[in-house]
Amino acid sequence: MTGSDTPDQPVPQAGTAIALMERLAEQLGSRASVSAVFGEPVTSGGITVIPVAEVAFGFAGGAGPEAADTGTGGGGVGARPRGYIEIKDGTATYKPLRAPWVNVAVPLAALLAGTVMPLLVRRLAQRRPR
CATH class of the missing domain: 1.20.5 (Single alpha-helices involved in coiled-coils or other helix-helix interfaces)
Structure with a gap:
C-alpha cells in the first residue's frame, strides 16, 4: 500500500483524547469530595465529627473515523455515606453507617x-x- 492508496481522512490524535480525559478527570475529581457532598467536619462540645463517604466518578468518550466526527463523551459522579470519624478526648473512632x-x-x-x-x-x- 502506498501513500496514494490511503484516504484523505484526518486521524484522531491520541494525545488530544488523552489530554481531554485527563482534564475531565481532574475537574470531576476536584468536585467529587466528601466535603462537597456532606459538608465540613463539625466540632461541638469537645467532639469532632468528620463525615466519611465513598465517592466515585466515571467518564467515557470516543470519536469515529469520519471527518465530521468531533467526538462525544459523558461522565458522572456519585457519593454514598459510609460513616463518620468521631474524635473525642484525643481518640479517633470510626463509626460505620448501616x-x-x-x-x-x-x-x-x-x-x-x-x-x-x-x-x-x-x-x-x-x-x-x-
Whole structure:
C-alpha cells in the first residue's frame, strides 16, 4: 500500500483524547469530595465529627473515523455515606453507617437459623437408613 492508496481522512490524535480525559478527570475529581457532598467536619462540645463517604466518578468518550466526527463523551459522579470519624478526648473512632434493616434482619436470620437447623438435622437423621 502506498501513500496514494490511503484516504484523505484526518486521524484522531491520541494525545488530544488523552489530554481531554485527563482534564475531565481532574475537574470531576476536584468536585467529587466528601466535603462537597456532606459538608465540613463539625466540632461541638469537645467532639469532632468528620463525615466519611465513598465517592466515585466515571467518564467515557470516543470519536469515529469520519471527518465530521468531533467526538462525544459523558461522565458522572456519585457519593454514598459510609460513616463518620468521631474524635473525642484525643481518640479517633470510626463509626460505620448501616442500613436500619440490618439491625433487624441479622438477628432475625440468626434466630431463624438457630430454630430451623436442629429440626432439619433431626429430620435428616430420621431418614437416614440404618
